[in-house]
Amino acid sequence: MAFSATDKAALNRNWFTITSLVTKDFKLKYRRSVLGIAWSVLNPLLMMCVLSAVFSTFFRFQIENFPLYLILGNTIFSLMADSTSSAMSSIIDSAPLIKKIRIEKLIFPLEKVLFTLVNFVISLIAVALVMLFFRIVPTWNLLLLPLLILYVTIFSAGIGLILATLAVFFRDVLHFWSVIITAWTYATPLFYPVDILPDWMLAFETFNPMYHYVTYFRDIALWGNTPGVGENLVCLGMALVMLVLGLVVFKKNEKKFILYV
Amino acid sequence: MAENINTTSLQCLATSFEEEPGRPVMISVDHVSMVFNMASEQLNNLKEYAIALARHELRFKELKALDDVSLEVRRGDVFGILGTNGSGKSTLLKIVAGVLEPTLGTCTINGNIAPLIELGAGFDLELTARENIYLNGALLGYPKKFIEQHFDDIVAFAEVEQFLDMPMKNYSSGMVARIAFAIATIIVPEILIVDEVLSVGDFMFQQKCERRIQELIKEHEVTVLIVSHNNDQIERLCNKAIWIEKGHPRLMGSAQDVCRIYRVLGGHTGKASSEQRVFDMLGRDVSPREELTRTISADDRYGSAVKLAELCHEGPSDTVIICPGEDASACLVGAGLGSTLDAPLLLTRSESLPDVTAHALRQYGASHVIALDRGCRLSPVVTSALEDEAGERKVTLLQKATIDELALAAFRAADQWGDTAVITWDGCTGDIISLLPFSQGERAPLFFNHDDGIIAPETLAALTSGAFRRLIVLGGTVSFPESCLEPLREAGLEVIRFCGKDAYDANGLIDDWIVTQGKRPRNLIITSIWNPFDALTAGPCAAASDSLIVLEDPGDLDSVARAIDYVEKMGPGIEHLVFLGDHTRFQELDKEILAKAASC
Numbered sequence: 090m091a092f093s094a095t096d097k098a099a100l101n102r103n104w105f106t107i108t109s110l111v112t113k114d115f116k117l118k119y120r121r122s123v124l125g126i127a128w129s130v131l132n133p134l135l136m137m138c139v140l141s142a143v144f145s146t147f148f149r150f151q152i153e154n155f156p157l158y159l160i161l162g163n164t165i166f167s168l169m170a171d172s173t174s175s176a177m178s179s180i181i182d183s184a185p186l187i188k189k190i191r192i193e194k195l196i197f198p199l200e201k202v203l204f205t206l207v208n209f210v211i212s213l214i215a216v217a218l219v220m221l222f223f224r225i226v227p228t229w230n231l232l233l234l235p236l237l238i239l240y241v242t243i244f245s246a247g248i249g250l251i252l253a254t255l256a257v258f259f260r261d262v263l264h265f266w267s268v269i270i271t272a273w274t275y276a277t278p279l280f281y282p283v284d285i286l287p288d289w290m291l292a293f294e295t296f297n298p299m300y301h302y303v304t305y306f307r308d309i310a311l312w313g314n315t316p317g318v319g320e321n322l323v324c325l326g327m328a329l330v331m332l333v334l335g336l337v338v339f340k341k342n343e344k345k346f347i348l349y350v
Numbered sequence: 351m352a353e354n355i356n357t358t359s360l361q362c363l364a365t366s367f368e369e370e371p372g373r374p375v376m377i378s379v380d381h382v383s384m385v386f387n388m389a390s391e392q393l394n395n396l397k398e399y400a401i402a403l404a405r406h407e408l409r410f411k412e413l414k415a416l417d418d419v420s421l422e423v424r425r426g427d428v429f430g431i432l433g434t435n436g437s438g439k440s441t442l443l444k445i446v447a448g449v450l451e452p453t454l455g456t457c458t459i460n461g462n463i464a465p466l467i468e469l470g471a472g473f474d475l476e477l478t479a480r481e482n483i484y485l486n487g488a489l490l491g492y493p494k495k496f497i498e499q500h501f502d503d504i505v506a507f508a509e510v511e512q513f514l515d516m517p518m519k520n521y522s523s524g525m526v527a528r529i530a531f532a533i534a535t536i537i538v539p540e541i542l543i544v545d546e547v548l549s550v551g552d553f554m555f556q557q558k559c560e561r562r563i564q565e566l567i568k569e570h571e572v573t574v575l576i577v578s579h580n581n582d583q584i585e586r587l588c589n590k591a592i593w594i595e596k597g598h599p600r601l602m603g604s605a606q607d608v609c610r611i612y613r614v615l616g617g618h619t620g621k622a623s624s625e626q627r628v629f630d631m632l633g634r635d636v637s638p639r640e641e642l643t644r645t646i647s648a649d650d651r652y653g654s655a656v657k658l659a660e661l662c663h664e665g666p667s668d669t670v671i672i673c674p675g676e677d678a679s680a681c682l683v684g685a686g687l688g689s690t691l692d693a694p695l696l697l698t699r700s701e702s703l704p705d706v707t708a709h710a711l712r713q714y715g716a717s718h719v720i721a722l723d724r725g726c727r728l729s730p731v732v733t734s735a736l737e738d739e740a741g742e743r744k745v746t747l748l749q750k751a752t753i754d755e756l757a758l759a760a761f762r763a764a765d766q767w768g769d770t771a772v773i774t775w776d777g778c779t780g781d782i783i784s785l786l787p788f789s790q791g792e793r794a795p796l797f798f799n800h801d802d803g804i805i806a807p808e809t810l811a812a813l814t815s816g817a818f819r820r821l822i823v824l825g826g827t828v829s830f831p832e833s834c835l836e837p838l839r840e841a842g843l844e845v846i847r848f849c850g851k852d853a854y855d856a857n858g859l860i861d862d863w864i865v866t867q868g869k870r871p872r873n874l875i876i877t878s879i880w881n882p883f884d885a886l887t888a889g890p891c892a893a894a895s896d897s898l899i900v901l902e903d904p905g906d907l908d909s910v911a912r913a914i915d916y917v918e919k920m921g922p923g924i925e926h927l928v929f930l931g932d933h934t935r936f937q938e939l940d941k942e943i944l945a946k947a948a949s950c
Contacts, residue, residue, distance in 0.1 A: 102491050109488035117476055189471040191448040191463075192489060259399065344451045348386065 103193050110200040111207060129211040130218075133164050137219065144280050152282050154223045154311065157216075161310055162279035162303045164212050165237070169245045169299060170270045172205035176249025177256050177266055184350035194343045198253040202246045206238070216310070230309040233316065237305050240324045244298055247331030250339040257342070257349050277303055298327040374460065376541055376573040377423040377446055382455035384416040384441050384597075415441040416452070417597045423590075425540075428567055428574040430588035430605050432581070434617040438597040439577045443545050446575060461540030461573070464490075475519035479510055479529060482518055486533050500536045507562075508532040528555055535562050542566060544576040563587065581616075585609040614939050620907025627911040631943050638945030642924075645941070647932035651675050651883040652697050652704040654930065658887045659694035659710065662894040669693040670716040672707070672736065673886075674700050677724055678779045679753050679798065681886040684722045686789065686796040687760045688890060690767055693720075695887045700727045703735040711736075716743065720763065723749045724756045754798040754806050761795045761812055768793040771813055774824035775799050779886075780853030780879045780901055781824040784860040786889035787898055788867065794822070803831050814841035823847035824856075853879050854909045857901040858916065864898060873897040874917060876944065877930040880905065884930040897928065904940045917947040924948050 119125040137160040145155055152158050176198035180187070183197045220227065255262045277299045278286065286294065294300040301324050308314040316324075415438045423429045431439045444450040445457050447465040472489040473482050483504055487497040505511055508528040510521075518526060535542075544563065564587070566572040578584055584591055588605035593612050601608055614632055615625060646661075648654045652675055673684035675697035688695040694714060696707045698721075711719070719736050721728065726749055736745050748763060750756040753776045761767070770792045774782055782789075782796065789796070797813065800806040805813075813821060814837070821843045823830050835845055848863070850856025865871070875892055877885035879901045892899055902913040917924070927944055929936045 102493060105494050106488045106491070109485050113474055113477060113481070113485050116481065117474065120476060186472050186489065187449075188444075189449065190465055190489060192491070261397075347450060 099193075103196055106192070106196055107200045107203060110196070111204045114200075114204045115207065126211065129208050130215045133160055133167075133212045133215040134218065136160075136163060137215075140280060148281070150282050150285075154225065157219050157223055157225065157311055158307065159280060160216055160219050161306045162277070164209065164216060165241060165302055165306045166274065166277060166279055166299060168205060168209040168238075168241055169248075169302075170274075171208070172202040172242075172245040173248045173252055174266060174270070175201040175205060176246070177252035178263060179249075180253045180257050180346055181260075181263075181350055187347055187350060194346060195250075195339065198249045198339075199246060202242060202249055205245075206242055209238070220310070225311065227310075228313045230313055230315050233305075233309050236321070237302065237309070237324070240305075240328045241302050243328035243332050244302070247328065247333070247335035250332075250335030254338050254342050257346050273299060279303065298324075298331075301327065373424040373426060375422050375458075376425050376427070376460050377421075377429075377575065378456075378458040379419060379421045379442070379446065380456045380458070382416055382419050382442075382445060382452040382457055383414065384438070384445065384450065385453045386413040386415055415597050416445075416594075418455075419592075419594065419597075419599050420455075421592055421599075421602065423573055423575060425573055426567075426571045427590055428576065428588045428605075430584035430591035430608070431575070431577045431594060432584060432591055432608060432612045432616065433594040436596075437594050439594055440545060441597075442594065443543055443575065443577055447543050459541065463541045463543060464534060464537060464539035465543045465545075473518060473526065473530065475521075475526075476517055478515045478517055479505075479521070480514045483529065483533060486530070490534065492537065496537070504529070504532045504536050507536075507558075524552055524555065531555075531559055531562075535559075535566065538566065538570045539572060542572050542574045544574060544578075560587070581609050581613055610939065613937060614904070614910075614943065615907065618905050618907050618910075620909075620911065624907040624911035627914060628907055628943065631914050631946055632939070634946055634950070636946045636949050638942060638949045641926075642945045642948060643927045643929065643941045645929045645932075645936070647884075647930070648706075650704075651886070652699070653706045654884040655695065655697040655887040656706050656710040658891050659696060661891045663692075663694040663714070663890070666713075666715045667692075667694055668716060669718045669720065670711060670714050671695045672698050672719055672721040674698060674723060674727055675883060675886075676700060677727070678882060678886060679776045680722050680724045680756060682779070682782045682786075683753070683757045683760045683796050683798075684720075685786065685887065685889045686772075686794065687720065687722075687764055689790040689893070690764045690793040690795070691720075695890070697887065698728070698732055701729045701731065703732050708735065718744045718746065720746045720748065722756060722760065723747065724753050725751055752798075752800070754800050754809055757796055757798045758806075758808055758812060761797070764795075766793065767795050767817065769817070769819040770794040770822065771797060771818045771820070772822045772824060773797040773799065773805070773809075773813070773830075775802070775829035778824050778829070779882050781848065781850075781856045781860065783877065783879070783882055783885045783888070784853075784857040784899055784901065785822065785824065785864075786885075787871075787892040787896075788860075788864045788869070789822070790889040790893035791869075799825075799829060799834075802829050803834050805834055810837060813838060813843065818843060820844045820846065854901055854906075854912050857899070858912060861898050861900065861916065869896065869898075870923065871896055871898040871920065872924070873926045873928055874920065874924055874948075875899045875928045875930060876902050876913065876936070878903045878935050881931070881935065884935075888930060902940075902944075904936060910940075910943070913944060914947045917944050918950055921948060921950065 119128065122128065124131065137156050140159050141156040144150065179197040179201045180194065186192060187194060252262060252266060277297060301320070305316055305320065305324060308316050419442060431442060433439045441450065445452050446459065447463055448459070472486050474485065477485065483501065484497055505514065510525055510529060513521065513525070542563070563574065567574055576584065576587060585605055590603070591605040591608035592602040593600045593608055593616065601611060611629065611632060614628060646654065646657055648657050669691050671684045671688045671693050673681040673695065675681070681697065684695050696710055698704060698707055721733065721736060733745065733747060737743060748756060748759045750759055772785065772789050772794050774796065776798055797809050821838055823835065823845060826849055830847070839845055848856050848859045850859050873895050875888055875897045877888065877899060880903045885899065888899065900913050900916055901909065903909050917927070927941070927948060929941055
């Protein structure tokens with residue numbers, strides 16, 4: 090498919106729209122807070138402190154560098170959770186715009202995913218601080234991080250598009266999704282070691298994309314393992330399937346949005 | 351009322367456009383229909399949806415917002431869309447702007463569009479104006495470089511230089527509107543869509559907006575599609591227009607023609623045949639006779655009363671009658687009294703004496719003022735003002751609790767009555783006004799029933815005292831059942847009654863009857879019953895100038911058609927058509943239609 094000049098111009102324009110919206114969201118998020126952007130770093134750190142306090146006193150898991158184990162899983166999982174949740178309500182929230190101006194509707198969920206991604210990148214500072222604290226020497230494997238971020242972002246965008254579409258027609262989704270996210274949090278080994286899982290559960294985890302992404306993150310940042318080509322393909326495959334599914338669902342229904350928002 | 355609005359096409363008007371091959375078609379709307387599904391029940395969650403689906407109860411009420419609308423806009427056209435609220439104008443604009451997808455038909459656009467639909471969509475009021483200009487520009491699809499280049503122009507046009515870095519929530523709504531308009535019109539689009547935006551902001555800014563649009567039209571040959579409730583604006587800006595009513599295209603043609611017809615027919619109710627009658631008369635090629643129409647109007651009913659009184663009572667008058675202007679029935683009683691005393695009738699407010707009335711009182715130099723008051727509504731301020739005016743003026747206050755008692759009191763206040771009496775019910779204003787030319791000439795007193803079917807004994811006694819030969823009953827069988835008229839017939843009174851379907855119908859009957867009584871009218875006084883207060887005091891003038899009163903409301907096409915019929919019937923014998931009320935009641939076109947009818 091050849092890319093014509095007008096397509097390129099349209100793409101440029103849409104990209105400018107997306108970045109403008111991200112800038113707006115960013116400005117609004119920390120307006121009137123004293124610490125401002127520092128919260129993007131503080132939040133995961135504090136969360137990690139609470140969780141590691143709770144889990145190391147009550148459960149006594151034998152995990153080396155448990156706080157780092159926690160924060161790695163948590164940040165990457167919340168990238169998915171936050172971006173899908175905000176993408177979900179993006180269409181409904183931009184109803185006034187959709188009803189009044191002609192605009193590429195794909196912009197709204199994608200912008201939310203992108204905005205969460207920016208926050209995630211900032212929260213990586215927290216991860217770096219924790220690594221520094223535990224004197225974990227970064228390995229060359231860490232260079233694979235952008236790849237991982239790409240996978241998770243694509244995966245989240247796919248889910249976000251499906252959710253945004255569904256939410257327009259059934260507002261139930263808005264309420265239901267937080268339950269799913271909670272269940273998913275527990276179904277993914279974020280706070281506990283993988284080896285406490287029963288065999289059947291372990292078999293199930295191979296179908297859990299978030300398990301792959303979390304493990305990938307820990308491999309490159311904590312354990313110094315290099316994920317194989319096979320693992321990379323699995324991660325990318327899952328992300329792409331979700332994105333294609335999301336795009337199909339979204340594009341098929343976007344013309345009806347205006348009648349329901 | 352709404353079901354009476356006609357939606358059929360009025361294309362009999364020969365204003366179809368000639369082909370203009372020179373100019374390319376910019377917007378082509380081809381047989382577009384838009385159907386909205388309005389869920390008859392609110393099904394906002396999955397469970398309800400599943401249940402309804404399982405029960406096959408998923409019903410939708412269909413709303414046809416647009417029905418087979420076609421139009422073509424060529425380069426340089428300024429195309430206006432007219433129609434009452436909810437007639438689908440904005441839906442059409444949204445389809446053209448590409449926001450909505452039509453259910454049927456196609457809409458083809460050649461060129462880029464700047465939509466001015468609901469300005470300021472996408473403003474975030476927490477952000478500063480500077481930030482919002484970039485954001486809004488981005489949402490409208492402008493490239494970043496473009497916004498940077500034109501940033502100063504936008505700010506200058508919106509006149510917000512000093513407030514650029516203030517959050518927009520602290521702005522006035524006018525400032526927000528100015529910024530929005532400035533951003534939207536900074537580009538020179540090929541097609542500009544304007545939806546009611548010109549009604550925002552103050553007067554100066556509206557003019558500025560209109561100038562900018564004019565500039566785009568004249569200098570850049572921009573094609574414009576515009577929706578406005580402001581008929582004059584459409585006529586001023588547009589060269590073509592379409593009138594849409596409830597989603598149906600009614601009329602398309604030159605803006606001048608469409609606006610003209612819309613002014614008379616738009617949003618007005620009436621039968622299709624009536625509308626056609628009015629439409630035909632409007633399009634008829636007759637130039638009205640010169641000096642046929644006259645208008646009597648003043649700032650308010652009090653001023654009108656003075657003007658009307660001066661028409662037939664020029665000189666000084668010993669006695670003047672004053673009635674509260676808010677009480678139509680009391681005024682009509684006063685009119686009867688005025689006819690027999692040959693005294694002018696003026697109106698007052700309940701709470702104060704209007705200046706114009708006070709001035710007229712002085713002019714007449716009246717030594718005796720009779721004030722009528724039902725239910726003690728006149729405040730002491732008015733009565734003392736009446737007394738104080740000229741020291742030794744005598745004020746007679748006829749004050750009664752009910753209208754029938756007041757009418758009786760007025761009857762007893764004079765003794766020179768004619769041999770015809772009129773009885774009616776409180777609220778039958780239209781009929782009484784219709785009869786005024788006759789009753790005033792005959793010096794007929796006006797009586798009221800006490801309640802539906804009940805005539806108070808005193809009233810009955812007055813009527814059957816032998817002073818009257820004839821009784822005119824205005825009112826239907828509810829107010830006056832035959833049984834309650836029986837004693838009057840027995841007393842030897844000739845009872846004449848008019849039972850019309852409505853006030854206009856009764857007006858026709860009464861006017862016809864007056865003509866059979868040997869009065870050939872020279873003039874017709876046209877007044878509105880929707881706001882009859884100007885007509886309350888028209889009686890003496892009508893009687894003095896051989897006029898008949900015709901009731902017409904421009905908003906009710908049936909009444910207009912009836913008036914046309916009547917005026918046409920009276921035809922060349924009519925010297926003048928006198929309209930009571932200013933342009934808010936009768937527009938020039940309304941007058942022109944009747945003038946044409948009289949000149950046929």
